Amino acid sequence: MKNNMEADLVIIGGGIAGTAIARELSKYKLKTILVEKNYALTNGQTKTATASIYSGLVMIGSLIAKSILLKPGEPLYNPDGFKMRWCESGFKEWPKVFDDLDIKYLRLPVLVFARNEDELEGLDYYEKVAQQMGEEYVNSYRKVTRDEIFELEPNLTKNAIRGLYDENHLVDAFPPEIAIAMAENAKQNGVEIILDAEVKNISKHNAHHIVETKQGNIKTNYIINCAGGYADKIAQMGGGCDFKFNYKTSTLMIFDKNKRSLLNSMVRTPCKPGYLEFLKPTAHGNLIGTSGSYGTVDGCEDTEIILKDGIEGAKGVSDLVPGVTRKDVINLWRGVRAFGTKEPDDYLVEFSPFNEKLINIVLRAPGIAGSLGLSKHVVEMLKGAGLTIEEKSNFNPKRKAIPKFSELSDEERNELIKKDPLYGHVICRCETVTEGEIVEAIRRGAISEQGIKFRTRAGMGRCKRGFCGPRVIEILARELNIPITEVVKRSYNSVLIPYKAKELLLEKEEALVR
Amino acid sequence: MISKNNNIDVLIIGAGPAGLAAAIRAKEEGVSNVTIIERDKVLGGLLHQCIHNGFGLWYFGQDMAGPEYAKKFIDRVKEMGINILLDSMVLNITPNKKVTFCNQNGVQTLNPKAIVLAMGCRERTRESIMVSGNRPAGVFTAGTAQRFVNVEGYIPGKEVVILGSGDIGMIMARRLTLEGLNVKAVVEVLPYVGGLIRNEVQCLHDFDIDILLKHTVSWIHGKERVEGVTISEIDNNMMPIAGTEKDVDCDTLILSVGLIPENELSTMAGVKLDPITNGPIVDEYRMTNISGIFAGGNVVQVHDLVDNVSWESEIAGFNAARYAKGEKFQEGAIKLIPGENIRYIVPQVISGKEDVTLYMRVKDPKEMVMVKVGDVIKKTERVVKPSSMLTYDLSYEKHLSKLPQDTKEIMINCEEKGK
Numbered sequence: 001m002k003n004n005m006e007a008d009l010v011i012i013g014g015g016i017a018g019t020a021i022a023r024e025l026s027k028y029k030l031k032t033i034l035v036e037k038n039y040a041l042t043n044g045q046t047k048t049a050t051a052s053i054y055s056g057l058v059m060i061g062s063l064i065a066k067s068i069l070l071k072p073g074e075p076l077y078n079p080d081g082f083k084m085r086w087c088e089s090g091f092k093e094w095p096k097v098f099d100d101l102d103i104k105y106l107r108l109p110v111l112v113f114a115r116n117e118d119e120l121e122g123l124d125y126y127e128k129v130a131q132q133m134g135e136e137y138v139n140s141y142r143k144v145t146r147d148e149i150f151e152l153e154p155n156l157t158k159n160a161i162r163g164l165y166d167e168n169h170l171v172d173a174f175p176p177e178i179a180i181a182m183a184e185n186a187k188q189n190g191v192e193i194i195l196d197a198e199v200k201n202i203s204k205h206n207a208h209h210i211v212e213t214k215q216g217n218i219k220t221n222y223i224i225n226c227a228g229g230y231a232d233k234i235a236q237m238g239g240g241c242d243f244k245f246n247y248k249t250s251t252l253m254i255f256d257k258n259k260r261s262l263l264n265s266m267v268r269t270p271c272k273p274g275y276l277e278f279l280k281p282t283a284h285g286n287l288i289g290t291s292g293s294y295g296t297v298d299g300c301e302d303t304e305i306i307l308k309d310g311i312e313g314a315k316g317v318s319d320l321v322p323g324v325t326r327k328d329v330i331n332l333w334r335g336v337r338a339f340g341t342k343e344p345d346d347y348l349v350e351f352s353p354f355n356e357k358l359i360n361i362v363l364r365a366p367g368i369a370g371s372l373g374l375s376k377h378v379v380e381m382l383k384g385a386g387l388t389i390e391e392k393s394n395f396n397p398k399r400k401a402i403p404k405f406s407e408l409s410d411e412e413r414n415e416l417i418k419k420d421p422l423y424g425h426v427i428c429r430c431e432t433v434t435e436g437e438i439v440e441a442i443r444r445g446a447i448s449e450q451g452i453k454f455r456t457r458a459g460m461g462r463c464k465r466g467f468c469g470p471r472v473i474e475i476l477a478r479e480l481n482i483p484i485t486e487v488v489k490r491s492y493n494s495v496l497i498p499y500k501a502k503e504l505l506l507e508k509e510e511a512l513v514r
Numbered sequence: 515m516i517s518k519n520n521n522i523d524v525l526i527i528g529a530g531p532a533g534l535a536a537a538i539r540a541k542e543e544g545v546s547n548v549t550i551i552e553r554d555k556v557l558g559g560l561l562h563q564c565i566h567n568g569f570g571l572w573y574f575g576q577d578m579a580g581p582e583y584a585k586k587f588i589d590r591v592k593e594m595g596i597n598i599l600l601d602s603m604v605l606n607i608t609p610n611k612k613v614t615f616c617n618q619n620g621v622q623t624l625n626p627k628a629i630v631l632a633m634g635c636r637e638r639t640r641e642s643i644m645v646s647g648n649r650p651a652g653v654f655t656a657g658t659a660q661r662f663v664n665v666e667g668y669i670p671g672k673e674v675v676i677l678g679s680g681d682i683g684m685i686m687a688r689r690l691t692l693e694g695l696n697v698k699a700v701v702e703v704l705p706y707v708g709g710l711i712r713n714e715v716q717c718l719h720d721f722d723i724d725i726l727l728k729h730t731v732s733w734i735h736g737k738e739r740v741e742g743v744t745i746s747e748i749d750n751n752m753m754p755i756a757g758t759e760k761d762v763d764c765d766t767l768i769l770s771v772g773l774i775p776e777n778e779l780s781t782m783a784g785v786k787l788d789p790i791t792n793g794p795i796v797d798e799y800r801m802t803n804i805s806g807i808f809a810g811g812n813v814v815q816v817h818d819l820v821d822n823v824s825w826e827s828e829i830a831g832f833n834a835a836r837y838a839k840g841e842k843f844q845e846g847a848i849k850l851i852p853g854e855n856i857r858y859i860v861p862q863v864i865s866g867k868e869d870v871t872l873y874m875r876v877k878d879p880k881e882m883v884m885v886k887v888g889d890v891i892k893k894t895e896r897v898v899k900p901s902s903m904l905t906y907d908l909s910y911e912k913h914l915s916k917l918p919q920d921t922k923e924i925m926i927n928c929e930e931k932g933k
Contacts, residue, residue: 258778303648304646304648304649304733304734305646305647307645307754308753311644329642329644330639330641331641332644410623413620413621414621417620418620421618422618424616424617424618424620425601425617426616429603432605463636463637464639465658466639466655469654469658470658470661484666484668485668488651489651489738490738494650494651494739495651495739496652496670497669497670498765499668499669501667501693503694504669507694
């Protein structure tokens with residue numbers, strides 16, 4: 001609990017929007033505080049995203065799939081909207097930022113292919129949309145024959161007839177890694193990040209706000225509402241809310257790294273409104289895929305796994321690449337995408353109509369790609385509102401990632417171990433993550449199992465923490481100087497191991513004595 | 515230390531029951547440098563957390579707890595002057611048997627004459643079986659929970675439901691009950707108990723713990739920590755039947771839903787796996803398709819008794835030592851083919867020139883069956899169950915020498931009597 005904190009700006013929410021804006025604001029002479037309600041950054045839509053940053057064929061597919069949200073007669077896309085402009089510019093700008101922030105990413109070709117008449121029509125529709133979108137899109141791909149398809153992807157289903165091939169309009173990265181890197185760089189440049197700081201209340205005074213959080217009150221001039229699926233609640237606290245959400249959901253699956261070699265590109269059948277199906281390699285060497293319809297759910301927390309969706313999804317993926325089956329699934333989850341009702345097809349980025357010093361931000365998928373453009377726009381909005389914004393001379397755009405032992409050469413490994421022997425102690429066997437990496441993650445602000453996982457990949461492998469789980473908990477307790485019984489998964493009420501052995505027996509005995 | 519690692523005859527990967535037995539047997543064969551490499555800080559592997567009894571009944575003729583059983587082997591390993599590398603993780607094995615490992619001294623590469631793979635197995639997870647519902651804290655595999663309770667001294671919750679009636683699941687049901695937890699049910703998708711009968715009696719019946727057969731956990735409740743589960747009957751496709759749901763309050767769900775041999779290193783070395791056992795395809799010497807790489811214990815097939823793990827690994831250790839000494843082996847000329855109601859057979863290939871013990875599992879439980887090994891063995895079994903491994907000794911003199919010269923395959927069937 002801290003008291004009497006003061007800031008020029010408070011960012012509420014540690015997802016992609018909040019962390020991207022925090023980093024952008026850290027370029028200026030401003031006191032910025034980012035508050036996150038959980039024990040780890042990225043707990044909502046960011047962590048469940050696929051992290052495709054794209055243009056070309058994937059953009060066409062995305063527009064078609066998400067067209068279920070459009071009103072009848074509304075065009076498939078708005079070239080002048082925030083979303084379209086920032087996704088396009090983001091596709092070009094992100095790789096430089098990834099390099100600056102030492103974020104791992106992978107450029108991937110895309111193969112959209114058809115197996116039957118229906119899907120052939122789907123390919124034709126892609127081409128029609130490309131025509132509408134202009135030359136850049138028409139030139140983003142080429143047509144490929146069945147023979148060419150199997151040269152590109154020998155493990156694809158033999159049912160493939162023909163396809164469209166886009167060589168360079170897709171980049172894959174791991175969303176929590178992006179957000180955490182942004183946050184770390186923002187922190188390097190002076191932004192304060194406070195975890196476990198749920199916002200309880202916002203009160204408006206003459207020239208400032210008091211943001212009441214679990215970790216204390218913050219006096220601030222401006223508030224930037226990046227609360228994702230909770231943006232409506234924060235808006236309401238800030239004076240009023242003029243939007244609601246529609247929640248759409250789909251299941252994503254991660255497949256074992258031992259299947260990585262089966263694919264060279266993202267492979268997919270043509271998207272249909274509300275339906276998508278793909279399999280692609282990830283920057284970290286797994287395959288990620290899905291197959292199914294967008295479902296509608298009631299809230300942003302409706303992320304429960306559904307067995308039937310998992311089975312059908314895995315079946316759909318097997319129908320793309322028969323060498324990948326349900327047995328290869330090592331993780332699955334359901335992501336909820338919150339679509340604001342005020343700008344259903346675009347990002348909502350504006351000063352609250354009820355509070356001239358509160359900016360409401362509601363991204364919609366694809367959100368990561370557009371968050372760079374968003375962050376720059378927010379600075380302009382603040383300038384326009386009269387906030388004095390002066391550039392820092394000492395802004396450092398570079399951030400070094402935690403060394404990834406698994407990706408180093410033996411020479412580099414030896415050097416690292418010589419400097420710190422903890423790097424010679426492997427904790428997570430599936431992903432080959434060392435104790436040195438885990439301790440460094442804690443030094444950088446991880447205070448939960450999920451915080452460690454997203455920073456180091458410990459626990460993201462096929463055994464799902466069966467081996468490293470107890471060891472990571474032990475290291476967290478040791479480094480944070482807390483009892484093992486207080487180590488959490490991701491939030492204050494997600495304690496992993498609540499009792500000491502014999503504790504319950506003693507309780508029972510005492511109850512008998514009484 | 516470094517010099518000791520230079521001329522290794524037999525390198526054993528893993529110091530659980532398989533690795534220890536293989537190392538001892540290899541050393542007994544007279545090779546000078548047998549080295550065990552182990553990622554943990556101590557020898558013994560999973561045996562340290564298996565503080566229940568039932569170990570060694572066959573191997574030692576004595577009922578022991580896991581750590582006791584381990585100690586017998588560990589003492590012997592130390593007496594014999596076997597080289598030990600602890601706290602060391604193998605990162606890679608190449609097909610020409612170069613083994614790279616790391617520990618707090620750095621990364622090193624070893625070049626042993628022979629290798630025994632003894633990495634054991636890992637547990638299947640909630641994600642791999644896709645249990646529906648939230649993803650809160652409080653879902654553990656049985657082995658992980660066992661480590662917390664028996665090694666670390668912590669307990670995972672107060673009220674528990676266990677999915678899967680494998681041996682570890684049933685043993686944990688008893689262990690947690692003794693720790694003061696309320697084990698509300700053991701839920702099993704199969705129409706019969708997954709583990710050994712003795713565990714069903716001693717761990718469940720003796721403690722009045724309910725077992726629900728042909729049921730599953732169809733939903734996990736609780737956003738941050740488990741708050742309960744829904745248990746449902748399942749249909750023949752293992753899917754929950756609507757209308758049969760029962761909600762049970764609990765703060766912990768423990769999974770005992772199967773074990774998978776841990777063969778990532780084997781695959782790196784080019785070792786071919788059997789898609790049924792998920793372990794290496796081996797011959798009667800427990801040699802894999804890669805010359806000089808042997809395998810034993812749960813890395814080959816998931817055993818139900820540690821005694822069998824020890825025995826099987828001794829075969830691997832013995833032959834790895836012979837290989838290191840330059841001895842030649844008979845070629846694996848005969849394939850063993852799983853026929854009616856046989857799920858798998860280990861070894862998968864034999865030479866036909868030596869005595870061999872076959873380990874097998876059936877697909878479905880049956881009563882009064884005739885197990886036929888080609889035409890050479892016919893044996894009536896009163897009860898066969900997938901959870902109880904069948905073992906048969908094939909002798910060269912009595913059985914294999916009777917086979918026609920050009921025999922390429924022997925099929926093994928488990929037929930219902932009267933057929």
